[in-house]
Amino acid sequence: MIRRLWxxxxxxxxxxxxxxxxxxxxxxxxxxxxxxxxxxxxxxxxTSWAAAHPFFEPVVRVLGLHVAFTSYxxxxxxxxxxxxxxxCAWRRTKVAVARSRSLRSAVRADRDSIAExxxxxxxxxxxxxxxxxxxxAAEAFARQGIKTKRSPGLLAAVSGPWTxxxxxxxHWALVxxxxxxxxxQLLRSEGAMALAVAExxxxxxxxxxxxxxxxLRDWSRVQRSIxxxxxDPDYKTGGIDRGAVPTVSVLDGADNVLVKQRVYPNNMLxxxxxxxxxxxxxxxxxxxxxxxxxxxxxRIIQYVDFxxxxxxxxxxxxxxxxxxxxxxxxxxxxxTVPLDRYQGGYGEWVPDKPSARLVVTTxxxxxxxxxxxxxxxxxxxxxxxxxxxxxxxxxSRLSLVDDPTIPFIYAAMTVxxxxxxxxxxxxxxxxxxxxxxxxxxxALAVRLRLWRNTPTNRSExxxxxxxxxxxxxxxxxx
Amino acid sequence: xxxxxxxxxxxxxxxVTATVMFVFGVTFTKTVLxxxxxxxxxxxxxxxxxxxxxxxxxxxxxxxxxxxEVANALTLCTVALFVIAAWRSPRLSATGLGIMPVAVLLLxxxxxxxxxxxxxxxxxxxxxxxxxxxxxxxxxxAFAASFGLxxxxxxxxxxxTGAWARRLEQLPVQDxxxxxxxxxxxxxxxxxxxxxxxxxxxxxxxxxxxWTWDPIETWSxxxxxxxxxxxxxxxxxxWRGQRLAWFAIVAMPIALFCxxxxxxxxxxxxxxxxxxxxx
Numbered sequence: 242m243i244r245r246l247w248x249x250x251x252x253x254x255x256x257x258x259x260x261x262x263x264x265x266x267x268x269x270x271x272x273x274x275x276x277x278x279x280x281x282x283x284x285x286x287x288t289s290w291a292a293a294h295p296f297f298e299p300v301v302r303v304l305g306l307h308v309a310f311t312s313y314x315x316x317x318x319x320x321x322x323x324x325x326x327x328x329c330a331w332r333r334t335k336v337a338v339a340r341s342r343s344l345r346s347a348v349r350a351d352r353d354s355i356a357e358x359x360x361x362x363x364x365x366x367x368x369x370x371x372x373x374x375x376x377x378a379a380e381a382f383a384r385q386g387i388k389t390k391r392s393p394g395l396l397a398a399v400s401g402p403w404t405x406x407x408x409x410x411x412h413w414a415l416v417x418x419x420x421x422x423x424x425x426q427l428l429r430s431e432g433a434m435a436l437a438v439a440e441x442x443x444x445x446x447x448x449x450x451x452x453x454x455x456x457l458r459d460w461s462r463v464q465r466s467i468x469x470x471x472x473d474p475d476y477k478t479g480g481i482d483r484g485a486v487p488t489v490s491v492l493d494g495a496d497n498v499l500v501k502q503r504v505y506p507n508n509m510l511x512x513x514x515x516x517x518x519x520x521x522x523x524x525x526x527x528x529x530x531x532x533x534x535x536x537x538x539x540r541i542i543q544y545v546d547f548x549x550x551x552x553x554x555x556x557x558x559x560x561x562x563x564x565x566x567x568x569x570x571x572x573x574x575x576x577t578v579p580l581d582r583y584q585g586g587y588g589e590w591v592p593d594k595p596s597a598r599l600v601v602t603t604x605x606x607x608x609x610x611x612x613x614x615x616x617x618x619x620x621x622x623x624x625x626x627x628x629x630x631x632x633x634x635x636x637s638r639l640s641l642v643d644d645p646t647i648p649f650i651y652a653a654m655t656v657x658x659x660x661x662x663x664x665x666x667x668x669x670x671x672x673x674x675x676x677x678x679x680x681x682x683x684a685l686a687v688r689l690r691l692w693r694n695t696p697t698n699r700s701e702x703x704x705x706x707x708x709x710x711x712x713x714x715x716x717x718x719x
Numbered sequence: 720x721x722x723x724x725x726x727x728x729x730x731x732x733x734x735v736t737a738t739v740m741f742v743f744g745v746t747f748t749k750t751v752l753x754x755x756x757x758x759x760x761x762x763x764x765x766x767x768x769x770x771x772x773x774x775x776x777x778x779x780x781x782x783x784x785x786x787x788e789v790a791n792a793l794t795l796c797t798v799a800l801f802v803i804a805a806w807r808s809p810r811l812s813a814t815g816l817g818i819m820p821v822a823v824l825l826l827x828x829x830x831x832x833x834x835x836x837x838x839x840x841x842x843x844x845x846x847x848x849x850x851x852x853x854x855x856x857x858x859x860x861a862f863a864a865s866f867g868l869x870x871x872x873x874x875x876x877x878x879x880t881g882a883w884a885r886r887l888e889q890l891p892v893q894d895x896x897x898x899x900x901x902x903x904x905x906x907x908x909x910x911x912x913x914x915x916x917x918x919x920x921x922x923x924x925x926x927x928x929x930w931t932w933d934p935i936e937t938w939s940x941x942x943x944x945x946x947x948x949x950x951x952x953x954x955x956x957x958w959r960g961q962r963l964a965w966f967a968i969v970a971m972p973i974a975l976f977c978x979x980x981x982x983x984x985x986x987x988x989x990x991x992x993x994x995x996x997x998x
Binding site: 257258260261264265267268271272274275279309310431479480481482483484505506507509516517518520640641642647650651654655657658661662664665694698 | 840902909912928934941
């Protein structure tokens with residue numbers, strides 16, 4: 242009973258119909274995802290799509306098409322496709338083993354074994370001797386696009402046993418690829434980290450502006466820090482403007498530099514499984530915190546992004562907050578940098594005469610202070626203490642991805658393509674022929690398997706041999 | 720009008736002439752005319768390659784950016800593959816009837832599009848660009864070849880023993896056409912797969928993410944899936960004949976839309992290669 246159920250399940254999972262059905266589903270689902278706004282329910286693109294398509298929205302929402310590639314329906318289909326591909330790969334492996342065995346035994350085959358077991362027997366005209374029959378047959382095969390090798394009493398055109406492994410290798414590599422991608426989702430971390438020039442941050446979640454980690458990501462094992470050493474606002478190399486380019490260092494737990502390089506498009510920094518990209522830049526406002534006596538008690542850095550739409554040309558990346566002993570916010574502070582005007586907009590660089598607009602509000606947002614300050618200028622804070630603008634510089638928003646599975650993903654993709662290339666490029670054929678004395682006339686016995694990429698088929702070969710070996714009298718096939 | 724544009728018009732003239740010759744050659748069963756059409760199509764490659772070489776020398780990069788360059792490269796690969804196939808197997812010459820109109824439409828569209836010069840931007844400055852684009856072009860050429868073969872297959876099948884069946888009788892038998900279509904699909908499937916893989920590796924090296932479900936990534940995966948379905952139907956479910964030929968006919972325009980249509984319809988990080996803006 243269990244065995245029958247198991248066989249039924251395997252038959253179902255390995256059926257081409259299921260594979261085709263799942264592929265069609267994944268394809269259609271993916272296409273729909275490109276025309277339906279993607280994101281969480283609160284995403285403005287999603288809400289506006291929902292407003293524009295009130296008829297479809299309930300169905301789309303129920304199916305999870307707004308989060309198409311993380312929806313249960315999609316992930317379930319991919320999982321089923323993975324299982325189906327695994328079973329299919331297993332069956333293809335068994336076929337490849339059998340074919341490989343046949344090819345190996347064909348290489349060792351002799352005249353007697355072919356005479357005993359063959360797939361095709363073509364009667365020859367009387368008077369044709371062994372040598373003549375084999376020569377004629379070789380020419381007939383050649384006309385059909387199959388070059389044969391002649392050995393005593395035999396004609397052979399046998400593919401290497403490895404040629405049959407392309408399809409299973411391709412399917413197993415696809416299985417491995419999906420497994421590795423899923424493993425990567427569990428292990429990887431990806432986030433954005435803001436770093437001003439000369440600033441160093443430990444590679445830990447608190448250092449990121451935003452970070453996503455897989456459930457198996459172990460941050461305690463990460464002992465390194467990231468530093469931006471320098472910044473070139475207009476870096477050119479190879480005759481190409483690379484834009485604003487930071488020089489980034491990765492340091493180990495003892496602050497030894499592991500890697501240091503300029504980071505720009507197509508020139509990421511790699512350190513082990515960590516890859517650092519620098520997709521955006523902005524300005525940094527360095528602020529000193531002073532106590533009532535004017536003694537510096539700490540420093541903070543406000544990062545600001547360029548924004549042509551806002552007054553002054555910059556927006557703060559995030560607000561800073563002052564808390565009391567209980568941890569409650571007592572006031573909020575943010576700084577922006579008024580930029581130089583340039584061609585009707587704002588010049589996206591450090592202004593010629595840098596300054597910062599400091600805005601302080603109550604916890605509820607009530608205005609307390611709004612001033613433009615110059616470097617080294619102090620501003621008294623409501624409630625005591627003061628802040629001093631130390632200067633304005635660049636900051637780089639780094640994208641950090643730590644994914645230990647990337648080499649395995651590359652390997653799986655490469656192996657998949659190699660397997661597919663084998664499937665495309667290599668013939669899978671087994672042809673061994675020998676001369677036998679038939680009941681009435683002599684005949685050509687042929688062991689023949691044409692599995693893939695062969696230039697002809699069995700019936701064409703049969704006709705061609707019958708025609709060629711007929712001699713002076715009518716030949717025949719059996 | 721620059722030398723490059725003149726050469727390109729010359730190439731287009733050759734391709735249009737070849738197409739007309741295929742139509743007349745097949746319609747009036749003039750095998751010699753059909754064979755000469757292959758020669759004319761082959762001659763058209765020379766001015767097109769020369770025009771692209773002139774442009775390459777002037778801009779310092781290959782035909783990768785902007786619709787004019789992309790469509791040009793696709794046309795070149797499509798015609799070159801067809802000419803090589805027809806040269807090696809003259810019996811396939813008549814399939815030019817299905818393939819050359821695609822090339823003419825593509826190159827004609829390119830000639831009517833903007834021919835603005837786009838420099839290589841920082842986002843594109845990578846050797847992966849060449850690999851990625853080269854495999855996209857080769858894959859499309861293989862799909863276009865399968866399309867041409869499938870068109871001929873369907874025309875002949877529908878005609879049965881009618882006029883078109885007689886006109887196309889110098890072609891290999893339907894079974895062989897069927898096999899050839901499948902082999903071109905298989906080759907295109909491999910080349911498209913390498914295009915996706917090289918794109919994923921490049922994206923990871925450039926952006927830190929190998930897959931973002933960007934519309935063009937998604938559509939390229941969908942095209943791969945479509946051809947995977949074709950191959951399953953052909954090799955596992957043993958489909959043959961007209962319905963599978965229709966599949967190949969419908970699939971090719973989707974691949975073409977993926978290559979040149981998506982960046983103009985969808986908001987995609989790949990828009991730069993058609994629009995010429997920075998990636």
